Amino acid sequence: MEIKRVKLVYFSPTGTTRKILESLTKGIGIEEVGHIDLTLPEGAQPNVPPFSDELVIIGAPVYGGRLPVTAINRFKQLKASNTLAIPIVVYGNREYEDALLELKNLAIDLGFIPVAAGAFIGEHSFATKDIPIANGRPDSLDVQKAMDFGTKIKDKIAALQSPGAPMNLEIPGRFPYEGGARAMVVSPVTKEDICILCGMCASVCPTSAVSVDGNVATRVEHCIRCCACIKNCPTGARVMEDGMWLKIANWLNQNCATRKEPQLFGVEV
Ligand SMILES: Cc1cc2nc3c(=O)[nH]c(=O)nc-3n(C[C@H](O)[C@H](O)[C@H](O)COP(=O)(O)O)c2cc1C
Numbered sequence: 001m002e003i004k005r006v007k008l009v010y011f012s013p014t015g016t017t018r019k020i021l022e023s024l025t026k027g028i029g030i031e032e033v034g035h036i037d038l039t040l041p042e043g044a045q046p047n048v049p050p051f052s053d054e055l056v057i058i059g060a061p062v063y064g065g066r067l068p069v070t071a072i073n074r075f076k077q078l079k080a081s082n083t084l085a086i087p088i089v090v091y092g093n094r095e096y097e098d099a100l101l102e103l104k105n106l107a108i109d110l111g112f113i114p115v116a117a118g119a120f121i122g123e124h125s126f127a128t129k130d131i132p133i134a135n136g137r138p139d140s141l142d143v144q145k146a147m148d149f150g151t152k153i154k155d156k157i158a159a160l161q162s163p164g165a166p167m168n169l170e171i172p173g174r175f176p177y178e179g180g181a182r183a184m185v186v187s188p189v190t191k192e193d194i195c196i197l198c199g200m201c202a203s204v205c206p207t208s209a210v211s212v213d214g215n216v217a218t219r220v221e222h223c224i225r226c227c228a229c230i231k232n233c234p235t236g237a238r239v240m241e242d243g244m245w246l247k248i249a250n251w252l253n254q255n256c257a258t259r260k261e262p263q264l265f266g267v268e269v
């Protein structure tokens with residue numbers, strides 16, 4: 001089969017998932033690439049026509065060993081009809097547990113046929129300069145692995161006879177799924193003395209939890225702790241100060257420092 005077009009579908013608050021999907025696409029070497037970015041609040045009601053004969057690369061970060069609930073709800077509005085897909089999760093060098101299996105199964109429910117899948121590593125959302133956790137990833141080695149994976153996927157699809165052929169894609173994970181992001185009603189806070197009221201935090205928030213109008217207000221019950229506002233604030237005014245959150249970040253810093261490598265499924269490695 002020939003890949004005519006590639007569509008990237010993703011939820012990626014801090015951009016690491018998006019970077020992996022783009023690198024993988026470079027390895028496929030196809031020119032016609034569309035982006036369906038479901039990260040921002042408009043992604044809650046995506047107006048996306050059903051997928052048909054394109055290749056869809058669908059990606060999300062891992063939250064608590066699972067897919068973020070926000071991403072699931074947004075992906076669930078997509079429809080496909082025997083469309084070839086590559087499920088990808090990106091995690092912060094701790095573990096991805098059931099997330100890739102969950103994404104593979106969700107993709108099948110939506111009408112996709114997963115051909116290959118991968119778990120990649122990205123800088124942990126909770127990481128800072130002072131509390132590094134996989135900082136700077138995906139790095140050049142990860143990008144190269146994603147590109148090589150893309151090339152292998154292209155070769156695998158080229159050898160396929162028909163789009164509807166079932167694929168035996170074994171993905172690690174438990175079912176029923178376990179884990180999930182911890183229920184914590186906390187959000188980043190704003191250091192008012194260095195905030196320049198630029199509005200960046202509000203514009204990158206996936207759940208409209210932040211508003212900026214004379215001051216920065218956060219609706220803590222809407223915050224999914226994705227850390228997009230922290231990582232995009234130009235002055236460093238958005239920070240996490242919650243004790244439990246800092247404790248988790250420090251634990252990850254101390255216990256997840258050994259570099260993990262991407263795991264690829266459905267191609268020869
Ligand atoms: C609430 C929350 C929970 C997370 N849980 C995990 C986890 O279970 N395992 C892990 O390795 N990384 C975890 N991470 C880190 C993200 O998976 C990782 O930073 C990912 O690269 C973020 O993707 P993005 O840049 O596309 O937003 C978590 C991040 C957040 C915000």
Ligand code: SF4
Binds near residue numbers: 190236
């Ligand atoms: S992004 Fe930072 S500087 Fe800009 S409004 Fe938000 S907290 Fe203030």
Ligand code: SF4
Binds near residue numbers: 206222
């Ligand atoms: S307020 Fe919460 S949900 Fe919004 S960008 Fe910041 S961490 Fe993410």
